[in-house]
Amino acid sequence: MFDLVSQNPMIALADKGMSLATQRIALIASNLANIDTPGYRTKDFDFAAAFQTEMEKLDRQFSPTPGSPASPAEPGITPPAIIHPVDITSERNDGNDVHLDRENMLLTQTQSVFTLSSNLAQGELRLVLGAIRDAAK
């Protein structure tokens, strides 16, 4: 059955963007909660690399190479590898390396990624709705 929403590459891509942004916010929230925990190390993942992985998966699903069948939709997203992005030299003397300004900046940035993705999906949904309305006339 052809599904206008989940078979739409734009909406699928926006969905991945929103999921990855949410996961990153979860890590930022952990970092901020543990800002005064001795020995805690900042956690993050490479957003660009994780998004690239998801885009390649969607490419295989929506535009298969000639000769090979389209791969089925893979549910969920590949869990990105957790990294410790802060240089060990900026660590405080209690062994904690959470940087308040860095986390605040990333929080705002990731929030905009989420809003941008959801706006993209909304625009695409409007387009689909417009097409249905035109056809119904």
Place this chain on the structure above:
Amino acid sequence: MSTFDAINTIAASGLAAQRLRAQLVASNIANAETTRTPQGGPFRRKDAVFSVETLGMGPNGVPITGVKVAEIRASQDPFLTKFDPGHPDADASGIVQYPNVNPVEEMVNLTEASRGFDANASVVRAVRTMTLSAQDLLRVT
């Protein structure tokens, strides 16, 4: 547990931990001159020790780590002494032992706790904005 719920739980653990810390600072400052406690002797400065708390796994294998107060530690620093023979708690040589509370140190702790609290509050705000923009997806017309 949805990821949004998980993020709010993490931020809530941070808010609770920093609030408790501010509460300890308040009680330290309030008792800066207290020379009598139920345990006997002057008041001892108290401080919170934080530790990582794993709240489980997120939907995609991302661990959900919040924070918890591992212990409330009473400072073992020496008490401040002051010569005040008229004080009821003065010893034979007229010395009174006052709590080991340093007001300057407490103010630094308070600022740090309030900054940490604000950071966690901004996470809650960010989640709210994101939830609203996700809700907007239903408003297509």
